[in-house]
């Protein structure tokens with residue numbers, strides 16, 4: 001067995017990935033103890049690996065896996081020039097989340113990126129340093145704001161609980177994933193009207209960097225026949 005597929009190792013993404021493949025005749029299940037990251041597969045000639053969703057882009061890039069399921073946000077963020085490195089085989093229709101720019105709700109005159117740009121210039125003049133945007137999506141946010149013409153800001157790194165940084169005075173604005181919007185609301189933040197950076201979902205990716213032996217190509221063909229790709 002040589003065709004390697006990595007899927008998220010826990011939580012809803014793992015469950016929904018298993019369900020998605022099961023509905024297409026490829027059975028996946030965790031094996032071993034509850035805590036062991038091992039999995040079995042039937043219905044396809046695959047070696048299944050359970051990996052952290054955020055590490056799957058790196059493994060695709062290194063060519064250590066042939067296929068991987070992860071969020072489109074993570075691939076775009078973590079692989080420079082991602083289109084040269086991976087190919088999107090199938091959007092899977094779950095794991096939906098929007099990467100957005102949000103500001104304090106009390107900033108009543110800031111509703112758009114243009115407003116943010118103006119507020120950032122005012123902020124710098126008033127405080128002597130650039131308005132801080134907390135995020136873990138540095139690449140995506142920098143590209144988005146560059147294209148939008150917003151320049152007078154700095155990114156501060158936040159690897160979790162990003163919505164809390166405004167309250168804790170370590171940032172003035174944030175860029176993070178939202179799905180229900182509950183976390184933003186609870187932290188008195190609002191999304192800018194044109195502040196959608198990326199609409200993410202789980203995607204089955206193919207590595208262009210992996211070693212594709214004839215047997216791997218044949219195995220992929222069989223998988224694609226089942227999933228209708």
Ligand SMILES: Nc1ncnc2c1ncn2[C@@H]1O[C@H](COP(=O)(O)OP(=O)(O)OP(=O)(O)O)[C@@H](O)[C@H]1O
Nearest residue numbers: 052053054055071072073074095096097177179200
């Ligand atoms: N409500 C949500 N909150 C966070 N991520 C979400 C949400 N909905 C979908 N996602 C997606 O799930 C993926 C992240 O999954 P997860 O948090 O399991 O990854 P991870 O960072 O690898 O976790 P860990 O490092 O703890 O194993 C991203 O692609 C993200 O867009």
Ligand SMILES: O=P(O)(O)OC[C@H]1O[C@H](OP(=O)(O)OP(=O)(O)O)[C@H](O)[C@@H]1O
Nearest residue numbers: 160161162177178179180181182183184
């Ligand atoms: O719009 P909502 O439905 O409220 O979901 C969005 C929240 O969920 C995620 O956090 P998660 O709990 O995964 O932890 P994190 O802060 O470590 O990312 C994300 O970072 C947001 O904080």
